[in-house]
Amino acid sequence: MEAENFVSTREALTRSDGELVRLRGWVYRKRELANNIFIVLRDSEGIIQCVVNRESAPKELVEEAERATIESSIEAEGSVATDARAPGGKEVRLSSLRVVGLSENFPIKGGESLDYLLDIRHLWLRSRKLTQIMRVRATVLDALRRYFIDNGWWEVSPPILTQSAVEGGSTLFPVDFFGRKAYLSQSAQFYLEVMIFSLERVWSLTPSFRAERSRTRRHLYEYWHLEAEAAWMDMHDMMRVVEDMVKATIKEVLDKRLEELEFLKRKLDPLEETLRSKFKEVTYDEAIERLQKKGFNIKWGDDIGADEERALTEDLNVPFFLTMFPKHLKSFYMKAYDQDPRLVLGFDLEAPEGYGEIVGGSQREDRYDVLYNRIVEEKLNPADYQWYLDLRRYGSVPHSGFGLGVDRLVMWITGIEHIRDAIPFPRLRERIYP
């Protein structure tokens, strides 16, 4: 019987004893015993154990199996057999094997330092842990896009080379634009605000660049930013969008990537509880009180930073919205709260289990005069914001929007320690490599 075309390791594990399968992948592990050579083959779907029996196998097969080093790419064919000791409960008894690309001595063997592994990220990405995270990440991206497409939002393509700072000058990356200064985008927000006047509900998924001064577990210099903006929505309308979108994403991951989460030893209760719960709203004022009760030396008007966010979220399983911030802590474009002019209509989504902010959003100031005065008050030059102000001169509309850090969402969903492992090629301060 001829084996059909190549099947994945996952598919092979579903086949009955005696079925012939053809596999291709990489040598993940190898053990040579007196009678048998065991090769664990790895592909994008998982691993499967392959065996070559030295006594019954033809000489060429035994030689090829001996030659196949760790991380060599191989094609193999054999019959499926139940074996309780094999990962997945089955193995493939090989009748043929071909080394496609022989691997030199693979530099990762286990126990290497983080610095070393980061230097060879291009090889480290083959690890099973990073593979599971990248699979979850792809599903997160898929679910986010699907959420907007299915709900009738328009995807738009904002520029990355820009002239204006959305989130303040200190984290801008300058670039030389034919002798003039330009910047890498920190946010697409202003461009999305332009687009709502024709498309009403828009979103984009782009890299954003932030020259963060401090190194933390949750900041990247280049991250993936999902942003949305909609006409006719107030702050609470937009908070419901964020809640639905996050839940839709978690549901998709629990439906499709459960094995990956289990591999990563991710506790599932918080994700499941998040699906069942309504996200609560905690105002800035309430958060300050909670922090004071927890012993923080913090007063009204102080920023709620990473440590404070951790304290507010570490005992929780479900995200909550932090809202109604003092205006001096937030950007000039957030809409003033008329009942209390010290406050603005901003909201952050705080992920539980100590993860902290994953979304920042607000209702935008839609009144020309109020916005103009805020720009002046922040010592910015209104001329630099002329086109942004124009949006308030020609048919202004109440509107709101938000930005989600995709990498932070992946970090929380996978339950990992550091954001650099949520993205394949994190940019590092020391080097841009690979």
Ligand code: ATP
């Ligand atoms: P933080 O206070 O944590 O630096 P921020 O207030 O600067 O965040 P926003 O400007 O509101 O963040 O950006 C929107 C979202 O983008 C954030 O909620 C976060 O999820 C994500 N984000 C911001 N900066 C980074 C970064 N350097 N690396 C990864 N994600 C980021």
Ligand code: MG
């Ligand atoms: Mg920041």
